[in-house]
Amino acid sequence: MPEQSNDYRVVVFGAGGVGKSSLVLRFVKGTFRDTYIPTVEDTYRQVISCDKSVCTLQITDTTGSHQFPAMQRLSISKGHAFILVYSITSKQSLEELKPIYQQVLAIKGNVEAIPIMLVGNKSDETQREVETKDGEAQANQWKCAFMETSAKTNHNVTELFQELLNLDKKRNMSLNIDGKRSGKQSRAERLKGKCSVM
Amino acid sequence: TLCLFNEDVVVSLRDKHREAEDGGGLPSNRPVFCCPHRYDGSLISDGSVVYAEALWDHVTMDDQELGFKAGDVIEVVDATNKEWWWGRMVDSEGWFPASFVRGYIKQCRKRTDMFNEEQLRTIFGNIEDIYRFQRKFLKGLEKKFNKEQPHLSEIGCCFLEHQTDFQIYSEYCNNHPNACIQLSKLMKVNKYVFFFEACRLLQKMIDISLDGFLLTPVQKICKYPLQLGELLKYTNPQHRDYKDVEAALNAMKNVARLINERKRRLENIDKIAQWQSSIEDWEGEDVLSRSSELIFSGELTKLSQPQTKSQQRMFFLFDHQMVFCKKDLLRRDMLYYKGRVDMDHMEVVDVEDGKEKDFNISVKNAVKLRSTSGDQLHLLSAKKPELKERWIRAFNDERRQVQHDRDTGFSLTEVQKKQAMLNACKSHPAGKPKGRNPQEPQEHQPSECGYTSKTYGVGSVTNNTITK
Numbered sequence: 001m002p003e004q005s006n007d008y009r010v011v012v013f014g015a016g017g018v019g020k021s022s023l024v025l026r027f028v029k030g031t032f033r034d035t036y037i038p039t040v041e042d043t044y045r046q047v048i049s050c051d052k053s054v055c056t057l058q059i060t061d062t063t064g065s066h067q068f069p070a071m072q073r074l075s076i077s078k079g080h081a082f083i084l085v086y087s088i089t090s091k092q093s094l095e096e097l098k099p100i101y102q103q104v105l106a107i108k109g110n111v112e113a114i115p116i117m118l119v120g121n122k123s124d125e126t127q128r129e130v131e132t133k134d135g136e137a138q139a140n141q142w143k144c145a146f147m148e149t150s151a152k153t154n155h156n157v158t159e160l161f162q163e164l165l166n167l168d169k170k171r172n173m174s175l176n177i178d179g180k181r182s183g184k185q186s187r188a189e190r191l192k193g194k195c196s197v198m
Numbered sequence: 199t200l201c202l203f204n205e206d207v208v209v210s211l212r213d214k215h216r217e218a219e220d221g222g223g224l225p226s227n228r229p230v231f232c233c234p235h236r237y238d239g240s241l242i243s244d245g246s247v248v249y250a251e252a253l254w255d256h257v258t259m260d261d262q263e264l265g266f267k268a269g270d271v272i273e274v275v276d277a278t279n280k281e282w283w284w285g286r287m288v289d290s291e292g293w294f295p296a297s298f299v300r301g302y303i304k305q306c307r308k309r310t311d312m313f314n315e316e317q318l319r320t321i322f323g324n325i326e327d328i329y330r331f332q333r334k335f336l337k338g339l340e341k342k343f344n345k346e347q348p349h350l351s352e353i354g355c356c357f358l359e360h361q362t363d364f365q366i367y368s369e370y371c372n373n374h375p376n377a378c379i380q381l382s383k384l385m386k387v388n389k390y391v392f393f394f395e396a397c398r399l400l401q402k403m404i405d406i407s408l409d410g411f412l413l414t415p416v417q418k419i420c421k422y423p424l425q426l427g428e429l430l431k432y433t434n435p436q437h438r439d440y441k442d443v444e445a446a447l448n449a450m451k452n453v454a455r456l457i458n459e460r461k462r463r464l465e466n467i468d469k470i471a472q473w474q475s476s477i478e479d480w481e482g483e484d485v486l487s488r489s490s491e492l493i494f495s496g497e498l499t500k501l502s503q504p505q506t507k508s509q510q511r512m513f514f515l516f517d518h519q520m521v522f523c524k525k526d527l528l529r530r531d532m533l534y535y536k537g538r539v540d541m542d543h544m545e546v547v548d549v550e551d552g553k554e555k556d557f558n559i560s561v562k563n564a565v566k567l568r569s570t571s572g573d574q575l576h577l578l579s580a581k582k583p584e585l586k587e588r589w590i591r592a593f594n595d596e597r598r599q600v601q602h603d604r605d606t607g608f609s610l611t612e613v614q615k616k617q618a619m620l621n622a623c624k625s626h627p628a629g630k631p632k633g634r635n636p637q638e639p640q641e642h643q644p645s646e647c648g649y650t651s652k653t654y655g656v657g658s659v660t661n662n663t664i665t666k
Binding site for chain 2 (some may be wrong): 010016042043044045058061062063064067068069070071073074075077078085187
């Protein structure tokens with residue numbers, strides 16, 4: 001029997017050079033490269049344990065699409081969870097996430113029901129342009145979670161994906177508790193099916 | 199070796215290293231195996247037991263081959279060979295053909311009981327065209343690649359030569375949402391889930407689901423500019439290929455931009471169709487039959503010869519035409535169709551404030567639209583000078599858009615237009631007169647469409663909210 005769990009889709013967004021691929025590669029392959037290689041692979045798969053069960057993530061890298069919003073929308077519509085990455089060394093890279101967040105909002109409607117994580121990457125760098133509290137403030141405004149990571153030093157990388165899944169679970173639980181609306185319940189059930197126990 | 203597939207008899211050479219031919223007169227029902235429990239290329243290297251479930255019958259008269267029926271579970275003993283696996287069942291052992299059929303599409307075509315041509319066309323779009331093109335493109339690259347001294351390769355010209363060919367990605371991207379819908383419908387049925395998973399395993403593709411693979415062309419076409427950008431960065435300006443790489447970068451940026459733009463336009467037509475169906479008393483052909491983009495909209499005072507009384511109207515400037523409507527006196531969010539102006543045969547004249555000769559009245563913030571044949575003359579005035587400037591800009595944008603579409607060969611297909619109008623009709627609950635129901639979906643959704651009836655009142659710069 002095939003696993004049906006290989007379609008919990010995490011979509012990673014961010015301006016070029018903020019370390020999207022580095023984060024994903026660190027998470028999936030455990031490696032880091034100092035030189036910039038524009039992404040070659042497009043979609044990755046990784047198994048992650050989360051709250052005693054095991055989930056299989058399909059991670060979609062969107063490198064290159066940030067100038068092409070209509071193309072971005074194609075990735076957004078199939079995503080279950082989103083990671084919005086900026087570099088703490090570039091205020092501009094945080095700015096560039098705003099239209100992407102708006103896109104997710106427009107397509108997914110209620111963002112509070114979707115796990116979104118704002119990520120300040122390159123936390124090992126000393127030439128900081130975006131303070132931690134600025135990132136947090138932005139996340140508060142967007143009602144999403146926040147984390148600073150370093151793909152280089154492997155700081156908070158696995159935690160990032162784990163936290164993303166936790167967000168999903170928390171949301172499902174709260175939906176189950178107050179969820180009288182069948183639509184929300186069926187969503188919760190759908191998601192349960194996607195995190196399979198192996 | 200005699201090898202029976204259902205009723206067909208095929209003589210196959212027992213050469214396990216022979217590259218299997220696709221199609222080639224072989225029978226259509228090949229056994230395909232569903233999903234060994236664990237599969238990572240070194241199928242059974244660590245000694246654990248791996249099972250496969252047969253999707254189709256394999257009937258054989260060769261005693262070295264393993265015959266079975268669909269649904270049988272086979273223990274896979276040896277999968278080191280690409281085409282033939284050695285398997286074991288309760289009472290027999292033998293070779294069985296594992297992977298001499300290739301890819302998703304060819305597999306699907308063989309299962310006419312599961313897929314019809316239209317479904318396949320929807321799911322895979324023109325990916326076969328893309329594949330054929332990419333093979334040609336790859337050959338071109340290989341020819342230009344300098345094996346001995348890679349840094350002397352001159353590949354820029356390959357992109358320049360093929361820049362228009364890359365536009366076939368547009369069709370693929372435009373179709374992609376339909377592909378996702380069709381696929382997720384099928385994936386509700388286990389049979390299809392197993393089938394696609396079997397295809398993936400046979401191809402030894404990495405473990406992501408089919409929709410992940412289907413997104414790849416969308417991701418790829420966005421990446422060429424990035425990769426060429428990097429190449430350019432590391433190319434010495436004295437390099438013989440520098441100019442071409444630079445031009446290639448621009449060309450591929452333009453391709454991606456064009457594809458993005460076409461996708462956006464396609465998304466917009468649904469909103470235009472919805473907008474039209476929300477208008478009362480619509481007359482004449484659909485907006486979509488000539489137009490595909492709302493350029494600007496807002497309120498203007500209109501005076502058209504031979505009338506003498508001016509009227510407040512809502513104007514919607516599309517490419518090729520401008521529609522004007524009257525607001526309902528009480529329900530300000532309701533609009534009645536009043537007419538349209540053909541912008542292809544209209545000259546826009548900036549009118550100075552003061553006395554206007556043609557109409558013999560005093561005007562402010564006005565423009566005149568005069569048809570080239572001379573039989574139509576409209577005087578339009580805005581509330582503020584800035585608004586008039588904005589409208590003049592919009593009229594220029596309209597002409598530019600029309601020219602641009604002509605240059606790039608952009609047009610909608612009849613099917614796309616029909617589909618959009620059909621979708622818009624569906625969104626109106628049957629039996630309720632359109633526009634009169636305050637619960638109507640498109641009025642109350644925070645729609646991406648910046649010009650649903652609810653937003654007109656806000657101001658004239660409504661088109662900012664249309665997705666860019």
